[in-house]
Amino acid sequence: MATVKLWTDEEVAAVPVVKAVFDDIRATRKSDSVNNFWRGLANHPDLLKRTWTSIKQVMIEPGALDPLTKELVYIAVSSANSCSYCVHSHTAAARAKGLSDEQYAEFLAVVGMATETNSLANSLQIPVDREFLLG
Amino acid sequence: MATVKLWTDEEVAAVPVVKAVFDDIRATRKSDSVNNFWRGLANHPDLLKRTWTSIKQVMIEPGALDPLTKELVYIAVSSANSCSYCVHSHTAAARAKGLSDEQYAEFLAVVGMATETNSLANSLQIPVDREFLLG
Amino acid sequence: MATVKLWTDEEVAAVPVVKAVFDDIRATRKSDSVNNFWRGLANHPDLLKRTWTSIKQVMIEPGALDPLTKELVYIAVSSANSCSYCVHSHTAAARAKGLSDEQYAEFLAVVGMATETNSLANSLQIPVDREFLLG
Amino acid sequence: MATVKLWTDEEVAAVPVVKAVFDDIRATRKSDSVNNFWRGLANHPDLLKRTWTSIKQVMIEPGALDPLTKELVYIAVSSANSCSYCVHSHTAAARAKGLSDEQYAEFLAVVGMATETNSLANSLQIPVDREFLLG
Amino acid sequence: MATVKLWTDEEVAAVPVVKAVFDDIRATRKSDSVNNFWRGLANHPDLLKRTWTSIKQVMIEPGALDPLTKELVYIAVSSANSCSYCVHSHTAAARAKGLSDEQYAEFLAVVGMATETNSLANSLQIPVDREFLLG
Amino acid sequence: MATVKLWTDEEVAAVPVVKAVFDDIRATRKSDSVNNFWRGLANHPDLLKRTWTSIKQVMIEPGALDPLTKELVYIAVSSANSCSYCVHSHTAAARAKGLSDEQYAEFLAVVGMATETNSLANSLQIPVDREFLLG
Structure with missing residues (x-):
């Protein structure tokens, strides 16, 4: 049980800055599913955005x-x-x-x-x- | 500074079971140098032998x-x-x-x-x- | 699931040294609820008492x-x-x-x-x- | 002793992307001194830049x-x-x-x-x- | 919930190298019960065997x-x-x-x-x- | 190198509450030597006293x-x-x-x-x- 609310898709849809990150997660991963980690971070939009930006750069973009x-x-x-x-x-x-x-x-x-x-x-x-x- | 003596090559040479492990380390790694970790474990020959055997199997033998x-x-x-x-x-x-x-x-x-x-x-x-x- | 029994209020009431700590927890926190951490420590009255005394001093008494x-x-x-x-x-x-x-x-x-x-x-x-x- | 070279100011000056981060560290902290952590990260300009950007946002910008x-x-x-x-x-x-x-x-x-x-x-x-x- | 399948006794019986380790666990401990740790390691017979051999030597054989x-x-x-x-x-x-x-x-x-x-x-x-x- | 001053015996002697703890350490251990851990904690007399009291009770007094x-x-x-x-x-x-x-x-x-x-x-x-x- 998390110490914060896990956001549903409806709640995400209501906050543009959160929705933009979720849309990018879905588009980048080519999957409609977004796992709980991001639904917990959604409570803190700045942290959500910074963490996803870094994860995308480090784990997903091609590298060495x-x-x-x-x-x-x-x-x-x-x-x-x-x-x-x-x-x-x-x-x-x-x-x-x-x-x-x-x-x-x-x-x-x-x-x-x-x-x-x-x-x-x-x-x-x-x-x-x-x-x-x-x- | 270690909590145990680090064995010199002379001390190693005097204890056959320790010497056998050091010889195998040198032969396996094709290098005369044996690093301090093994010189500390030399105080405990059984632990030295079991640790080297596992490290050799896990880290050195070809695998997946x-x-x-x-x-x-x-x-x-x-x-x-x-x-x-x-x-x-x-x-x-x-x-x-x-x-x-x-x-x-x-x-x-x-x-x-x-x-x-x-x-x-x-x-x-x-x-x-x-x-x-x-x- | 704890490795020890979590004491009920009835069990606490039967052991004066444990009851005294629980009474102080309730009085200090101005709440009737005592959380599981203390119900587990109740198995070890000395540890319970020493831990509560320190927690009270460090976390509850006014300081810097x-x-x-x-x-x-x-x-x-x-x-x-x-x-x-x-x-x-x-x-x-x-x-x-x-x-x-x-x-x-x-x-x-x-x-x-x-x-x-x-x-x-x-x-x-x-x-x-x-x-x-x-x- | 670090596992990487710690960059001197001369070495920093020769690589614009690293120099830009060091300049911003100095300007933000209002100090000419740059500590070893950043001199080690200088070996990896992207990591240096991303880490400094995050640290600046999290630790230095005013917040709650x-x-x-x-x-x-x-x-x-x-x-x-x-x-x-x-x-x-x-x-x-x-x-x-x-x-x-x-x-x-x-x-x-x-x-x-x-x-x-x-x-x-x-x-x-x-x-x-x-x-x-x-x- | 494990990241791997926990092997049932039937599955263990079908793989001789795994069965041999389980037989030794039961004989050494004088108990028919084999706990989940070994049922998870059964997915990796070499790791299972090496781990059990070491645990037996370190934890079960008489020592100092x-x-x-x-x-x-x-x-x-x-x-x-x-x-x-x-x-x-x-x-x-x-x-x-x-x-x-x-x-x-x-x-x-x-x-x-x-x-x-x-x-x-x-x-x-x-x-x-x-x-x-x-x- | 500590983040705090390590107190010398002269400095200890000048602060009665610290001196009392050091005297008890020496008497309890039957040794004139007091190691650096306590010389660092001396900067914080309450913490020094509480820590020594607990260590003495847990590590030195006879128990199970x-x-x-x-x-x-x-x-x-x-x-x-x-x-x-x-x-x-x-x-x-x-x-x-x-x-x-x-x-x-x-x-x-x-x-x-x-x-x-x-x-x-x-x-x-x-x-x-x-x-x-x-x-």
């Missing part, structure tokens, strides 16, 4: 990393931050972008090993090797 | 994800977990595997946006959409 | 920060720590203390930017500027 | 929360995320905006109690009270 | 720490990482291994104080005392 | 858990929260209380496995088994 790699990085961060919503939504997004069972298994193994070695390095307070430092 | 993608997932987790050692060592590893400046910039943008939206979803306690749940 | 600012700091920490219960209860508390929609939107924007720049600074391992260090 | 409250929220998040750089830089910023010793002591007490009760609520898995849920 | 202490350490980490599933399952395991109400209360008090002082030390950026450093 | 187990729980939480100061100081404390190399190795293995399975359970969003829920 392929879309699936970006989704995997996104899920890795979301899992480490215990964001249940984000893990669910971006795992679904990764599957829609072609994530195979083999890739998912390997991804989980990497995330698991990274967190394990993070905890060992933090527990042992290992100093950074000179070779890893710049210049 | 390419090596650079695995390093990016590793750094993403390490940054979210504030593991300074791990961020340094795996950013160096990613560069050795060909990470370009453009890819690194895009990776940082994804990590940044993921953590930002994680915090928004967690602050608003957005409920998971039905469409993201399995059948 | 106004009550709403303290609630915002509380939610910020709770969101970063992924404590769903705490986000819910302290967002409700902030609203009861007058949090406006505009303030909440701005708060969310600050939390989001802070987490994003945290992840960038941690990913890039930026060294602290001399000017930020004390004398 | 006063500047000191925003800094306290920022430090709270940064401490919870173990971002040493961010804790240093925003504690300095809070002091520059008038944070008194009494306010700082109270802020620390709130952050400490919030993290403690976060861990208790997460350990006990306390369910959210109905009264904290919307509508 | 008694089983209850290991469970308490496990819950402490799980609470700090906001892993609801892990807190539930290992609190149940600790109780099955004899955790008393008095021990649980004291454990919670330690976890709470540790997180509180963690946040104070991180907020104040206290430097490590020379006496805590090796050699 | 032995002192070494409490230190291990403390380090586990501190490592998960990336508190470098706390990891250093409580690892030193655990050693002073008799932590053997074998126990430390096993502790590290438990912490590592817990964080790894935390990340797997969080990534897969495994639902809690009915058997782990109370009554």
Whole structure:
């Protein structure tokens, strides 16, 4: 249960600045469905607009990393931050972008090993090797 | 400064079970250098052996994800977990595997946006959409 | 579902040391309602008493920060720590203390930017500027 | 030691898009000093520009929360995320905006109690009270 | 709701490598019940096998720490990482291994104080005392 | 470098309420040395006093858990929260209380496995088994 109201399409339609963002989400994703994250942010139009603009630029516009790699990085961060919503939504997004069972298994193994070695390095307070430092 | 002694090559050479792991690290990585993480784990030979065996299987053996993608997932987790050692060592590893400046910039943008939206979803306690749940 | 029993008012009434804390919670807050957090801590009377004493001193007694600012700091920490219960209860508390929609939107924007720049600074391992260090 | 080069003023001056952001940082803050965070982001001009634009909008433009409250929220998040750089830089910023010793002591007490009760609520898995849920 | 299918006993029986792990879990724990964590990992047989092998070695085989202490350490980490599933399952395991109400209360008090002082030390950026450093 | 002044013994001696806490720390621990954490908290006498009173009650007074187990729980939480100061100081404390190399190795293995399975359970969003829920 959210701490804010999740806006219905009718409520969205009544506020032009929110409607404009929702229209762009639908057009960009070529889908009529808009997920709850945006329906919660609709309570705060400026935050909604800034967040969508950044997400569109970072996650959707073509760049130097392929879309699936970006989704995997996104899920890795979301899992480490215990964001249940984000893990669910971006795992679904990764599957829609072609994530195979083999890739998912390997991804989980990497995330698991990274967190394990993070905890060992933090527990042992290992100093950074000179070779890893710049210049 | 570590909470444990970092083993020198001479100390490693005196303990066969530790030496065997260090030999395998050197042979597998085709490099004479062994970084501090393993020199700290050397205090605990069983943990050293189990950790290296898993890291080798997960990060080095060929699989469904390419090596650079695995390093990016590793750094993403390490940054979210504030593991300074791990961020340094795996950013160096990613560069050795060909990470370009453009890819690194895009990776940082994804990590940044993921953590930002994680915090928004967690602050608003957005409920998971039905469409993201399995059948 | 909690890992411990949540005490009913009848159970509370039967244990004087617990009842005394619940009476003080009700008197201090001028409300008959006592939320689940305290009903869970009731299983451990010493912990209940010490925690309530500290919360009362830190969050309720007048001090150098106004009550709403303290609630915002509380939610910020709770969101970063992924404590769903705490986000819910302290967002409700902030609203009861007058949090406006505009303030909440701005708060969310600050939390989001802070987490994003945290992840960038941690990913890039930026060294602290001399000017930020004390004398 | 950063994972990237920290740009000097000479290097900044040679790249117009980076120079434009640095000029705006200096003009907005009315200070000639530009801290290391921006010198690290300078390696990635798009990320630099987008981050500064957002920070300026969220942290500097007048809004519904006063500047000191925003800094306290920022430090709270940064401490919870173990971002040493961010804790240093925003504690300095809070002091520059008038944070008194009494306010700082109270802020620390709130952050400490919030993290403690976060861990208790997460350990006990306390369910959210109905009264904290919307509508 | 998991991001993957949770395997039923019938599905497990049809895949020998998965069945072998489940048989070992049942034999080792002397219980017919296998909890959801393993039913989710069953989608990825290699990860399932490696994880179970490590858990068995670390948590079940006799060692230098008694089983209850290991469970308490496990819950402490799980609470700090906001892993609801892990807190539930290992609190149940600790109780099955004899955790008393008095021990649980004291454990919670330690976890709470540790997180509180963690946040104070991180907020104040206290430097490590020379006496805590090796050699 | 701390965000606050670390008080010298001379400065402590000049403020009776701070001196009283330092005297009690020295008497309780039977040691003349007072570590930096308390020298930083000395800037905020109320917080200093409340924190020391709680730490003394939770960590030092005899209870249901032995002192070494409490230190291990403390380090586990501190490592998960990336508190470098706390990891250093409580690892030193655990050693002073008799932590053997074998126990430390096993502790590290438990912490590592817990964080790894935390990340797997969080990534897969495994639902809690009915058997782990109370009554």
